[in-house]
Amino acid sequence: MAREDSVPYGRERLGQDFPWPDVAELAHSLVTEGLLEENNGTLALTAAGEARAAVLLRCHRLAERLLSDVLEVAESQFEANACVMEHVLSAEVADSICTLLGHPSTCPHGRPIPRGACCKQARRELQAVVAPLSELPVGASARIAYIATRRHERLDRLAALGVLPGTVVHVHQRRPALVVQLGETQLALDDEVAEDIFVRRLS
Numbered sequence: 001m002a003r004e005d006s007v008p009y010g011r012e013r014l015g016q017d018f019p020w021p022d023v024a025e026l027a028h029s030l031v032t033e034g035l036l037e038e039n040n041g042t043l044a045l046t047a048a049g050e051a052r053a054a055v056l057l058r059c060h061r062l063a064e065r066l067l068s069d070v071l072e073v074a075e076s077q078f079e080a081n082a083c084v085m086e087h088v089l090s091a092e093v094a095d096s097i098c099t100l101l102g103h104p105s106t107c108p109h110g111r112p113i114p115r116g117a118c119c120k121q122a123r124r125e126l127q128a129v130v131a132p133l134s135e136l137p138v139g140a141s142a143r144i145a146y147i148a149t150r151r152h153e154r155l156d157r158l159a160a161l162g163v164l165p166g167t168v169v170h171v172h173q174r175r176p177a178l179v180v181q182l183g184e185t186q187l188a189l190d191d192e193v194a195e196d197i198f199v200r201r202l203s
Helices: 020-032 047-070 075-085 091-100 117-124 152-160
Strands: 036-039 042-045 130-132 141-147 168-173 178-182 185-189 197-201
Touching (some): 020 036, 042 047, 047 075, 047 091, 091 117
Antiparallel strands (some): 141 168, 168 178, 178 185
């Protein structure tokens, strides 16, 4: 590939202040892969490029939600980490994260998350796959997916009672108090606590 003096899409056209050899090689690579096309000195995404960009955008924004909502990483840190994660998440793992989070429509900054196959499937189902324990009806069984609380003393108390991710719970009653069964143990939980426990429904 020719260098700056003869390449039609120079850094001036791209409007970026990058070292030219890096930009030239990147542009050439993306054109070769069929993700970019050049027309009269202008670069544009191909249909394949737009599809790939949507996948990366989806992975990035789902990673942001995971880091923010579940892992409670500070906003000053989750953006940089999401930039790394977007390149290593497979479509299957991204769908699993999306399902775990209840198919969020936006990232923590309010930007839309491109829909995935799991989202289309969820729209055909009558109920969400992941929901707060407080929403389950009497008789329902579910596996704890994650516990979303910033109160470490609550996490410690729940862990001591055996309320941990992966544990199967069965809703015994909802009134006058929510009572759940974990193996041979029955626990009464406040609504506030039950709202922080997110579960995956079992058939």
